[in-house]
Amino acid sequence: MRNLKYYTSISALAISLIVQSDVLAQVKSKQKTSFQVSAPWSADYDVRSDIAMVYGINDDGGKFEERVKGYRDKGYEVQFMTGIAWGQYKDYFLGEWDGKNHLDEGQMMRNGETIWHGKNVPYIVPTANFLTYMKSHVKRAIDAGVTAIYLEEPEFWARAGYSQTFKDEWQKYYGFPWMAQHESPEATYLSSKLKYQLYFNALKEVFTYVKTYSESKGKRVKCFVPTHSLINYSSWQIVSPEASLANLEGMDGYIAQVWTGTSREPVFYNGLEKERVFENAFLEYGSMVSMTAPTGRKIYFLTDPIEDRARSWDDYKVNYQATFTAELLYPMVDNYEVMPWPNRIYRGRFPVEGMKERQPISPAYATQMQVMVNSLNQMPLSKNKLNGSHGIGVLLANSMMFQRFPTHEGYDDPQLSNFYGMAIPLLKQGIPVETVHMENLANKNTLKDIKVLIMSYANMKPLSADFHQELAKWVKGGGVLLYYGRDNDPFQNVKEWWNTNGNSFKAPSQHLFGLLGITENANSSAYEVGQGKVYLVRKDPKELIMKENGDKDFMAMLKQAYENDAKAGDLILKNNFVLERGPFVISAVLDESQSQSPLTLNGIFIDLFDPTLPILNTKTIQPGAQAYLFDVNKVENKNKPQVLAAAARVTDEILTKKSYQFVAKSPAKTNNMMRILLSAKPTKITAGTGGKELPLSKSDWDEKSKTLLLGFENFSEGVKVNISW
Template sequence: MFTLAPKCKTVLAMAGVGLLLNSNISAQTKNPVLVKEKTTFQTGAAWRPTTDSRADVAIVYGHGDGRRETFTQRIKSWTDRGYKAAFMTGMAWGGYHDYFTGKWDGKPHFDEGQKMMNGDTVWHGGNTPYVVPTLNFLKYFKEQVVKKAIDNGIDAIYLEEPEFWNKAGYSEAFKREWKEYYGFDWRPQHESAENTYLSNKLKYYLYYRALKESFTYAKEYGKSKGVNVRCYVPTHSLINYAMWQIVSPEASLASLDCVDGYIVQSWTGTAREPNYYNGIAKERSFETAFLEYCSMKSMTAPTGRKLFFENDPVEDTRRDWSDYKKNYQTTFTAELFFPDIDNYEVMPWPDRIFDGKYFTSRTSNERAGMPRSYSTQMMVMINSLNDIKTSSNRTSGTQGISVMMGNSMMFQRLPTHDDGKAWADPYFSNFYETSGMFNRVPTNNKLMDPQLSNFFGQAMPFLKRGVPVDIVHIENVGYEKALKDTKVLLMSYSNMKPLAEEPHKHLAAWVRNGGVIVYSGRDDDPFQTVQEWWNKDGKKYKAPADDLYEKLGIGTNPKAGTYSVGKGKICIIRRDPKEFVMEADRDGELREKVEALYQQATGQNMLYKNNFYLARGPYEIVSVMDESVSEEPHTIKGNLIDLYDPELPVLNQKKINVGEQGFFYNVDKVPNPQTPQVLATAARVYEEKVTSKSYTFITKSPLNTTNAMRVLLPAQPKKVTVTDAKGIKIAGFKSQWDAASKTSLIGFENNPDGVKVKLEW
């Protein structure tokens, strides 16, 4: 057994299509040519040898000066080490104490914090409330935060987490914004479904405006200094925000030319949120992460925006190292199943990852730093992201099944109202008294949409059976590419509402041209009757779906059944999708309808299995799901380097059991196999030099981590030399040859100053 021993431990109008924003966009937004920035990480600290992860970009977090370094010094500490520097700060919260305390303009602004019904502010730390982004705050934000970053040479700005809590909406600042936006006095959101909808719609608009104002300023100010400033939004997925009862602009940002891309903030903390399937509510980290990444990809893909996928080797909640490792591996696997994405934020907060101490087990109160085996595996995984490329291959399974989502999912994440009485529901009795709703699964099925079950009820019956379902955002159906690969579209207005009529025109045209819709819903939730476009200005529909039905020519409120429309069909199931997953064995009706319609549309039968597989060049990815069609493991064969094993063994086959994942480098698929090269490594490789008899390179990686690397060579090395940055030979390194794969396994202690390796044969 090869074991490495470490040495030491412009503001949108409300009227008309007010919040449709981008549903009728026919051409892609033109983006500037981007500098190659494949991998990133975010940090609030200056460079340290223990956190030198060697991604391409160091995103420096926060504009403030610390006790040890100024903002300028923090940036320089990373650029001096060869990183490209970018800037990130919170859009809804951050180090903006001088604004709230009155230091900036002589007036305190705590009334601009997000407040709950009981009058308490939603805090993100001392003197740091979640913000109601007023125009005055945005003036401060542009002048004191954005300008400062650009003046320090930053040309990429990331404004993260534009978040407004559902439970908030009671501050004086919010009431003023309500009057300005709607033209009538503020209404308490807890009094009716309509008030809830209006309140959340305003929250959504306020952060759309905030990002538009901030990014437009950044680009204009940058241009005045000869700098092309690129602007990104790091954000949770729509799925997670809807589950955690937070409102954010999400897909609406596609309408903004000033947005260049996004970071998908999916990680253990979001993916472990329980959901229902087959009558059981529990954590399903792989499936949830898969859908989160899918949601963000589909939100972005038609627009051509750049997308970074993120996950986290630790997480915000303190747990034990084995829990972190299991879920990191799970979510990491999920992000790899999207072969058209190859940009990644490899980690947030390296300081807490490399230098933090967490529980050694679930039953112990002892804390320790990251186990050396985990840090080696993590660095192998991270360095694979520097190498892995996009692929035209698709994740295995039946293609063309999509689920529709919309931003309004965030607007109605509250219990059934019933004239306001439902606020007495025990589950929500302290809704406005608590700071969050994380990891709480309701048992009262009378709730309108427990754990977003009206979404998962459409996706999980197929995802769990090995169908890589896609997602279509209703805001994007105006893009030609949005429905291009969809054969059967699953949709419901039980958990969302169309924010304008325009998407129905595109959907009706798509169906007439051969598309198939399966619509599930009773259309009887209280949000069906809120004052919106479908029941005012001459329209008198009782539910928004009636407008779609009429455009399809089947009349309003049709009965359950399948209707032919031009070359396509619409199938109506008069059940809310949550009914398919909140009770055991209730998804049969949905599956049978979809299976038959898919066969009619494509001439192919749907394939069910318990796994996903994808090859991306030499990389092969596998996940085997539980609660599926079988308990059989999936066996993968080849000349495989196991990238989830810190010792990087070469295997001729590997069995992946139910509930597990695998990530491999197939030596048989090496590009240019006659060329010596590093195939897998826990350190980043630089300055490679190849001669007819030798291969030399330098590796860099954080201090206090151990490198393991597989190096492909034409022959077994006769001599291996390892030296430090000063040229001093390093003793005690490991070297083993594997004749079958023609790879040498090298192991030594990492160093950010560089370790030079020379192999001679």
């Protein structure tokens, strides 16, 4: 389009703009799916997503430019990912970069030990010198032609904060000497607040450099932060900038790093602590949506078919299905990182129950996984809503990370139960509860669809009085607020805005209640406030889930608030979630719910969790399980031959009146299985690669669905398929 200025006629200009618009649309469509990889390209894990995020300048033996070229030559858009808190930065830490040893910049615990991410690779306190080093990495990546920079996992461990480097940063930030975080709740709070700020500043500085340098070269390189959810970081006792980044200039979006490893963290419900992977994943993805949706920033959802911790392949598969289902239940997101480290998945060996030696991925699981990840290339955005009662939110704040470690007398929050106490009871009864980030309250989109908001200051504190102004305005305009909290934890007394500079509130909630016209000695009551209502319950949310049936009164109050006060309709309680996105049907049935009945769906379905891709007329889903289906009846153009599901990426389609031709690409040494919609039973089918015809492992026609089940060996360079009828 550089010749656009030479057009003189209006019609030519209009045509050029249409072409330009179409080109932009094509570029956008090519940025739908991605994977991260440090290893050079290999046919064995040629995933065929749109984007290859090549990891680390020094990773996998270096040769960064060669790795970038290798993926670009195979047709990938190439981007760059590296850690901001850790990475293969031994040249920096051991003095090769500037002649100085920097191991003293690692995050240090109270016992004087550094927290390591690997040999000679500590988690870093992000000093000015380290950020200069990081700029040299992103510069090299931009020079190599990448289109985006991902600085992942800005993590500062809550148990760290004892190094001289951190003490120096404390003095610069606060203007008074360092305080050991174990000595008081206030020191804990201030320590975490500084850790949070250090990584906010670090990302701001490096992203500013990325934008400035790339634009100087005539490019617009985007900036993303792959990060765990606020829920997970709080649970794992890690501090990170999280929601504040969504409004950072130069920040283009996030990757929501949610997978089995984060979601299997045990949580309490009904007095029982155990893994609840689907429920946890649903809340984690939701917190990432609430963090970004009001700001319009882009977000990719990540899942991982395995995880860092060694478990069995069967365990990985069950929990992969749970997290995969959870991510698809958010119809407003259609960008995905389909997997990290594909070489680990395809070449790794993990336990198999009943076998002594570790085994590679099974052909069946590889096929199923490839069907799932390739379906994401077709996954549409949808305005459909998850079935159930909408408009119920739980308030979160970044400060939830500030109270996690160490534990002080008078405060205990096992497994983050002061958060989960407000969310898990709702989720278990089939309510699609949302999370609301306090940092986004000033954005008009944040509360516009929330009818009932549940909050507590037992596990977090407001970092600004302005948040209370927004909450008060929302309640007075008709919102219903449920406040749970005893407000007697020691963090209520840290030196913050509610008890300094002329304020003398004993707890931040008193300031909020004052704006709402509620007296300071209010206790377990309901208050009319403008057009809205406030319920005040002097219980900490953890009390709702850490004992059996602890949520009974809570659920009754929620029903009253939702139906009678918010007038939002009936509060629907059930044990399932179902969502349709185009032809895809996604469902989860909850255990520990008000019903133990299975859910039965009827239609003409392809079961996408089954590597044999069977056609089903009914699908029954038991409590604790999920389903992923393709509804053949929902295909937009049933008269057009098309691949409906495949363990390969389909390209180069050619259609005539009597034939259908395409190319299927997927990692080598795996098995393809595909369902193809046709207008008639085929009379001839051929599949070949490199001039060689391949045998078909499966070729079955289903007359009712008008689909062909076709199977053959996958090849990275592609298999050309010809079907005639």
